[in-house]
Amino acid sequence: MRAAVRGRVLLPGDAGFDAARRPWNLAVEQPVEAVVEAADADDVAALVRYARSAGTAIATQPNGHGATGRTEGAILLRTRRLDGLEVDPAARRARVGAGVASGRLQAAVAPHGLTGLPGSSPVVSVAGVALGGGLSWFGRAHGWVADSVTAFEVVDGEGRRRRVTADADPDLFWALRGGGGGLAIVTSLDLALHPAPDLYGGRMLWPAVHAPEVMDAYRQITAAAPDELTAWLDLLHFPGSDPMVAVDVTHLGPADEARELLRPLDRLARPLSDGRATMPVSELGAITAEPTDPGAGRSRAELLTDLDDRSVKALLAEPIAPLLSVQIRHLEGAFARPSGSPHGPLTERYALYMFGIPADPATAEAVAAKQAAIADLLPAGGRKPFTFLNPEETAASAFAPEALARLRRIKASHDPHDTFRANFPLTP
Incomplete structure (x- = not known):
C-alpha cells in the first residue's frame, strides 16, 4: 500500500494509528485495516486500484462526521488534504475539494456577497453534506445542498478519474446528489453559489418556564414565514445549568424586514440573551455554537408532518433530561x-x-429511551434525512422504496465489486 500511494499510510501498531482512525463521534468504535491520508486525486485513484487488486473495501471520510462503525476489514481513506477551493464570483460558482469545510467556503464567498448552503456546523465538509442531501440554513430558499451541485469529480470503481454531470452520466449524478458515499469517491465538486447581500440572524434564549409561549410564537412565525426566513426552536438542558428554550433564526434580507417577521418573539418575556443582528454569512456557526472538536454523542431524528397543540403540550410537559x-x-x-x-x-x-451524551451504558440507555418517548409524542412522517441518521439506522430509513431501488441498481452498475463502503450502505 505504501508503494501504491504517496500520502501517509498508517497500519495497526503504528504511532498515531488509533488517533487517525477515530471518528468525530467518539461513542462510535471504528475498526479498520489501515488509514490512508491521500495526497491528491491521483493518490485516491491509485488507492482504489490497489484496493481492487487486494479485494479490500475503502471507507471514505474527510474528518469522520456521520461515522457508523461499519468499517471492519476496510481501508479508511481521509480526504482532508484534498482542500482546493476556487471561487468564480461573476459566475456564482465554486469548485470545492473533498476536504474543504463549510466554514472555509463561507469565509471565501462572503466578501463577494455570496453564500453556499451551510448547515449549523462550520467544520463539516461541504462534500460530505452534499453526498447526504444536506439541510441548510438557507434550504427554505434554495432547497437541498445537493440541488446546488452542478458537477462531481470522482474516482470510480475501476480507479479512473471522471467528471460526472447531468449530461455525462445522469444516473450517477442523480445518485451522488444525496445517495451517500458508496457509489464513487468524490474528490471535488462544482457548486452554484447564491446571492446574500444582507443577512440577519442570531439566537434568543429564555428560561424553560417560558417554553409554551415561545413555542406558540414559533408556530405563528413558521406558519407565515417567507422562504428567506428560517427559524429553529431548541429545548436545551446543559449540565450544571437550568433548562432553557431558544429560537435560532436567519433571514436572507434586510434587518428591518426580519424584525417585522419576528415581532411575535418581541412580545414575549424579556429573554436571557438576544444575539440577533446583521451578520456576515461566514459567522453562521456562531448562532448555535456547536462543538468544533470531536466528542461522544447519541442522536435521533424524525421528520414531522406538523406541530399540533396536543403533541406540543405533551412535548413540553416533562423536562428533556x-x-x-x-x-x-x-x-x-x-x-x-x-x-x-x-x-x-x-x-x-x-x-x-x-441529542444526548452517552457517558456510560446506563446513561446511553436512558438517552435512547427519552428520544424514543419524545418521537412517539410527535407526528413523524416515517422517513429521515440521510445526514441525520444515527449508527443504528440504515439507508432504507431515508429514501422512498422506489428511490432506494434505483440507488441500489446504480450502485451495482458503478461499483460491482463493492469497493466503496459507505457509512450507511445502500445494500443490506
Missing part, C-alpha cells in the same frame, strides 16, 4: 418543491433532532 437538546427545524419552502435528488421533495413541515 437526560438529553442536552431537542431541536425543531422549520422546513417547507424550496424543500417542498421538486428536487433532482434521491430524497426528492420534503412534504414534512419540520425536522426533529435530539
